[in-house]
Amino acid sequence: MYEWIERDEVDFISTGIDKLDSLLEGGIPKGFFTLILGVPGSGFEILIKQIASNGNTLLFSTCETEEEIMSTMKRFGWNPENLEIVDIASEYAKRTLLVHGKRSSSYQRRIDLDLKELIAECSGGKPIERGEEEDFLNMLSKRFTDSRIPEKTIVHSLDFFLDQYQQSEIIKTLHIMKMSNMKKKGAVFVSLTKGVCGELFERKMESIADCVLELEVIRKGTSFDRYLAVKKMKNYARKIGIARYIIDESGFVLETVERIL
Amino acid sequence: MVSTLVEGLKERVLTSISMYQSVCVVLPGTNYQDLIQALFNCMREKHTDQWVYITVTRPFDNFVKMFGDLSRYPNVVFIDCISRSSGIMKRDDQCIYIESPTMLERITMEIKHIFRNASEDMEKFIVLDSLTSLMIYNDPTLVIEFFYQLLNRARSEDIHMLSLVVEEGELDRHINKLIYLNDKIIKVRDTFI
Amino acid sequence: MTFGVCETGIEELDAQMGGGFPVGSTILIVGSSGSGKTTLCMQFLVNGAKKGEKGVFFTITEPLFKLTSNLEKFEFFDRSLVDDGTITIIDLRIIFERLGLDAEKYTVEDTNALLGVIKDIAKELNVKRLVIDSITALCYRLQSKEMIRDFIFKLGTFLAAKECTTFLTSEIPPKTFIFSQYGIEEFIADGIIFLGEVERGGDLIRTLQIVKMRGVDHSRIKYAMSITSRGIELAPLLKTR
Known part of the structure; x- marks a missing residue:
C-alpha cells in the first residue's frame, strides 16, 4: 500500500507548511516524535490536517x-x-450508539423477547461469545509495530485516549510508537489539548517528545493573536523559536519569525 | 498357625458381642495384634452380617498387608481416619478415607450411609479401633460426646458396637469414664486364658 | 393460609424444619466462596425434580458448562432431569445481554425488565423451585438498597403466590458472620441458612445452621456438614470448646 521513499540525503521530513519548515530549518528531523499542544481556538486541528x-x-x-x-x-x-x-471517531460513535440504544429500551427488549427461544438459548450450555471489540490503544501500537507504516503518522488527539485508558497505558503505547518511529526514521505527530489532562501529564509528554510545538491564543483588545512556539527541539537547541500566525483560506500562514536563542 | 490366644479372644468377643449391645475391649499394646487377628476371624465367621471397621490406629493399608486381599471380607467396610492426614493417598473401594480424625461427624455420616444400604436381615456391627487413638487427636470431651452419640444411635438402631482401648496399667481418666458406658467390658491381660 | 412443605432431601435439614421448608418461602443461603451454597441449591432442585417438581437454576457467577460439569460429580445429579426439562439451568448473563444490560449499574427500568423476565420464565416453566446463584452478584448491579429490597420483595411475593420455593445464595467474605453483602437481603428473606466453618485441631469443619425461618419452630443448633460425591450430608456438630 505504501511505497518506501528512497532515503536521500535530506535528514528532514517536511511538515507541508513552508514557513514552518523554515522555522524548523528544514522540517522535522527524521525519527522525531512531535507533540502538538494547542488551546481550543488555536486551530491546531487545521494544522494537523495541513x-x-x-x-x-x-x-x-x-x-x-x-x-x-x-x-x-x-x-x-x-x-x-x-x-x-x-476513523476511530466513527467506530467509537457506532459503539456508544449501540450501547445507548440497548440501554434505553430494556423494557421494550423484554417485551420483544421470545420466551421459549430465550430459555433454549440460556440453557444451551454454550459459553457466551462476545463480539471482539478492538481496543483502540492496542490498535495504535499494533499499527506501529507493522513495518509497512508511512513516513508520517499522526494521532489526533490524545484527549480521546485519556478519556478511555489509564495514563500509564497510554504512555507505554507512546513509547512503543516512539521507538518504532525512531527505527523507521519517520515522523510521528501527536496532538493534545492544553490544560485538559493536568500539567503533570503534559510535562511527561513534553519529556517524551523530541519536538514540542505549542499553539497559543492571546487576546489583544478586540482581536486575538495566535502564536506557534517551537518549545523543544531535541539536539537542535537553536531551533527554539516562536512565530505569529494567522489562518487564511490557504491554511496556516506564519508571519514573523523570532529566534529565542 | 492357629494361636490358642487368638482363638480364645475370638470366642470371647463373639460371645460377648452376641449377648451385649456394646462391648469394650481393654487390652495392653502387646496384645493388639492378637486382638486384631481375632476380630478379623470374627468378621470372617459372621460374613453374612454388615460390619463397619473404624480405624484411627493403623492405616487401612496396614490391614491389607496383614491379611492380604480384603475383598475376602466383602461384608466389611473400613473407615480410615488417619491415612489422609498422614499424607497417604490411596484409594480402595472397600475403604472410606476421612480427611482427619478430628472430623468425627463425618464418621457418623458414613456409618449411617453404610447401614442404610445394608439389607434388613443383616446384623450390624461397628468396630471402633480405638478410643485411645481418638483421644490423641481430639479434645477428650469431644470424644466423650462423640462416643455417647454413637452409642445412643447404635442402641436405637440395633447396631452392635465393639470399642477398643489400648492401655497399659492405669486407664486415662476420660477413658475410664467412657468404658463404663458399655454393656460389657472385656479386659485382656497377659495372663488371659 | 396453610402451606405444605418443600423437602430438600437433606434428611436432618428437613427434620429440623418439620418436614421441609414452607412452600413458597424465600430462603437466603449464606456462605463464603466454596462453602457449598451451589451444591445445597442443586440438591434442593434435584430432590424436587425427582418428585416431579420442576425447577429452574439461574446462574450468574458460574458459566453453565462449568456448573454442569461440577454437578456430574454428584451421585444425586441425574443428567436426564436436565435433558427432559424438569430442571432448567439458565445463564442469567445471556438474559442481561438480551436485555441490553451490559452496564454495571442498572436503572429502575432495567431492574424491572430483568425481574419481569425472571418472572416470565418461572411462569412459562411452571416451576415449584427456583434458585438464583448468587443474589449478591445481582444486587451488585442494583444501585441502592431500596432497589435491592424492591427486587427481592417483588420476586418473593410473586413466587410465593405461585407456590414456588426459592433459594437465593448470598456470598460473604470468609470468616465473617454476616448474612449478606448489602445488609438488606436477609430482612426480606423468610429464612436464612448459614454455611460456615469451625476450627478443630487445626482442621476446618464445614457447618450449617438454620439462623431464621419464619413460621417454623426450628432449633438453631449447628450441624457439621460434609460435601462428598453423595452431596451434602449433616450430623449434629459436636460441641467444641
Whole structure:
C-alpha cells in the first residue's frame, strides 16, 4: 500500500507548511516524535490536517470522522494523495450508539423477547461469545509495530485516549510508537489539548517528545493573536523559536519569525 | 498357625458381642495384634452380617498387608481416619478415607450411609479401633460426646458396637469414664486364658 | 393460609424444619466462596425434580458448562432431569445481554425488565423451585438498597403466590458472620441458612445452621456438614470448646 521513499540525503521530513519548515530549518528531523499542544481556538486541528495532507501519511482521527476531515481539506484546497485515515471517531460513535440504544429500551427488549427461544438459548450450555471489540490503544501500537507504516503518522488527539485508558497505558503505547518511529526514521505527530489532562501529564509528554510545538491564543483588545512556539527541539537547541500566525483560506500562514536563542 | 490366644479372644468377643449391645475391649499394646487377628476371624465367621471397621490406629493399608486381599471380607467396610492426614493417598473401594480424625461427624455420616444400604436381615456391627487413638487427636470431651452419640444411635438402631482401648496399667481418666458406658467390658491381660 | 412443605432431601435439614421448608418461602443461603451454597441449591432442585417438581437454576457467577460439569460429580445429579426439562439451568448473563444490560449499574427500568423476565420464565416453566446463584452478584448491579429490597420483595411475593420455593445464595467474605453483602437481603428473606466453618485441631469443619425461618419452630443448633460425591450430608456438630 505504501511505497518506501528512497532515503536521500535530506535528514528532514517536511511538515507541508513552508514557513514552518523554515522555522524548523528544514522540517522535522527524521525519527522525531512531535507533540502538538494547542488551546481550543488555536486551530491546531487545521494544522494537523495541513500536515496530514502532505506526503505519505497515516492519520488516526478520534474526534473527526473521515468525511469531516476530507471536506475540511477540500475547503482549503488540499488534495492529499497518500493519506490513509483510521476513523476511530466513527467506530467509537457506532459503539456508544449501540450501547445507548440497548440501554434505553430494556423494557421494550423484554417485551420483544421470545420466551421459549430465550430459555433454549440460556440453557444451551454454550459459553457466551462476545463480539471482539478492538481496543483502540492496542490498535495504535499494533499499527506501529507493522513495518509497512508511512513516513508520517499522526494521532489526533490524545484527549480521546485519556478519556478511555489509564495514563500509564497510554504512555507505554507512546513509547512503543516512539521507538518504532525512531527505527523507521519517520515522523510521528501527536496532538493534545492544553490544560485538559493536568500539567503533570503534559510535562511527561513534553519529556517524551523530541519536538514540542505549542499553539497559543492571546487576546489583544478586540482581536486575538495566535502564536506557534517551537518549545523543544531535541539536539537542535537553536531551533527554539516562536512565530505569529494567522489562518487564511490557504491554511496556516506564519508571519514573523523570532529566534529565542 | 492357629494361636490358642487368638482363638480364645475370638470366642470371647463373639460371645460377648452376641449377648451385649456394646462391648469394650481393654487390652495392653502387646496384645493388639492378637486382638486384631481375632476380630478379623470374627468378621470372617459372621460374613453374612454388615460390619463397619473404624480405624484411627493403623492405616487401612496396614490391614491389607496383614491379611492380604480384603475383598475376602466383602461384608466389611473400613473407615480410615488417619491415612489422609498422614499424607497417604490411596484409594480402595472397600475403604472410606476421612480427611482427619478430628472430623468425627463425618464418621457418623458414613456409618449411617453404610447401614442404610445394608439389607434388613443383616446384623450390624461397628468396630471402633480405638478410643485411645481418638483421644490423641481430639479434645477428650469431644470424644466423650462423640462416643455417647454413637452409642445412643447404635442402641436405637440395633447396631452392635465393639470399642477398643489400648492401655497399659492405669486407664486415662476420660477413658475410664467412657468404658463404663458399655454393656460389657472385656479386659485382656497377659495372663488371659 | 396453610402451606405444605418443600423437602430438600437433606434428611436432618428437613427434620429440623418439620418436614421441609414452607412452600413458597424465600430462603437466603449464606456462605463464603466454596462453602457449598451451589451444591445445597442443586440438591434442593434435584430432590424436587425427582418428585416431579420442576425447577429452574439461574446462574450468574458460574458459566453453565462449568456448573454442569461440577454437578456430574454428584451421585444425586441425574443428567436426564436436565435433558427432559424438569430442571432448567439458565445463564442469567445471556438474559442481561438480551436485555441490553451490559452496564454495571442498572436503572429502575432495567431492574424491572430483568425481574419481569425472571418472572416470565418461572411462569412459562411452571416451576415449584427456583434458585438464583448468587443474589449478591445481582444486587451488585442494583444501585441502592431500596432497589435491592424492591427486587427481592417483588420476586418473593410473586413466587410465593405461585407456590414456588426459592433459594437465593448470598456470598460473604470468609470468616465473617454476616448474612449478606448489602445488609438488606436477609430482612426480606423468610429464612436464612448459614454455611460456615469451625476450627478443630487445626482442621476446618464445614457447618450449617438454620439462623431464621419464619413460621417454623426450628432449633438453631449447628450441624457439621460434609460435601462428598453423595452431596451434602449433616450430623449434629459436636460441641467444641
